[in-house]
Amino acid sequence: MNTNYKDIKVIGFDADDTLWVNETYFRDAEKEFAKLLSQFETENKIDQELFKMEMKNLPIYGYGVKGFVLSMVEMAIELSNNTVPPQTISNILEIGKKMINKEVELIEGVEKVLQHLSKKYRLIVATKGDLLDQERKLEKSGLLDYFHHIEILSDKKESNYSKLLNHLDIKPSEFLMIGNSLKSDVLPLINIKANAIHIPFHTTWQHERVNVNEKEARFLTLKSILELPNLLN
Known part of the structure; x- marks a missing residue:
């Protein structure tokens, strides 16, 4: 050493x-996202699948809030089998905007x-x-x-x-x-x-x-x- x-x-x-402080906001956002999609899957499963989606998209979007939001949108479409309501997509985008605008x-x-x-x-x-x-x-x-x-x-x-x-x-x-x-x-x-x-x-x-x-x-x-x-x- x-x-x-x-x-x-x-x-x-x-x-x-x-x-x-940064990572705390991502954990909070993941919880919000899981609640939005609770009709399609359990919170634990949503967390697991979102992480997989982030890893798949990392070479494309890189690190940061924007790539995270795009992964949430893609995950919502996939988990809902293309039936996710437009309002839910709007709510996901709002999660990202709140993260970006944090003090x-x-x-x-x-x-x-x-x-x-x-x-x-x-x-x-x-x-x-x-x-x-x-x-x-x-x-x-x-x-x-x-x-x-x-x-x-x-x-x-x-x-x-x-x-x-x-x-x-x-x-x-x-x-x-x-x-x-x-x-x-x-x-x-x-x-x-x-x-x-x-x-x-x-x-x-x-x-x-x-x-x-x-x-x-x-x-x-x-x-x-x-x-x-x-x-x-």
């Missing part, structure tokens, strides 16, 4: 569920930590999702001034991070990524010899869950972003 961060020049932050709720301590770290490090955002939606959230968050660079990625694989580090003109050993997803924010960085710290959120999308042997882990897990400044001092 690497806990020596003396060479770090740039710190990258995931956005959703690292800087601000940005910062994770506790985020701005305090960014203010402290920005005095010593170059800070960036490296996140997945819909470009327009993520730009909107960044603008509404009030955090933009703390970041030197914003990178909204189509995916977070080793190749994506390698391109990012080349763009930033830094070595892997000089980069530290902070995020809530082991699959997207931690393991790819470890695999390219960069640094990563895991800060779990209380709920994780099924697609982002991975099993890791904690005894063999080459990264730190913190309970809160508020622990970062002391760790890096």
Whole structure:
């Protein structure tokens, strides 16, 4: 496990569920969707089938609310055998609009930590999702001034991070990524010899869950972003 961060020049932050609340809204939307389609299937079955639809559509629509809404619409048509009422489709679209228009709720301590770290490090955002939606959230968050660079990625694989580090003109050993997803924010960085710290959120999308042997882990897990400044001092 690497806990020596003396060479770090740039710190990258995931956005959703690292800087601000996000996944909670998807869980709420899934419950609303299941209620809308309760005449066709059980809630558990609807949840399972919606996730399958999201995975099928991920290469087409990418990550974010818009792709999620399109998957809900397609799932409604399929589960209802093409009999879903137009009003239900309107209600699904309204679910998506409410998600997009949510106020940005910062994770506790985020701005305090960014203010402290920005005095010593170059800070960036490296996140997945819909470009327009993520730009909107960044603008509404009030955090933009703390970041030197914003990178909204189509995916977070080793190749994506390698391109990012080349763009930033830094070595892997000089980069530290902070995020809530082991699959997207931690393991790819470890695999390219960069640094990563895991800060779990209380709920994780099924697609982002991975099993890791904690005894063999080459990264730190913190309970809160508020622990970062002391760790890096």
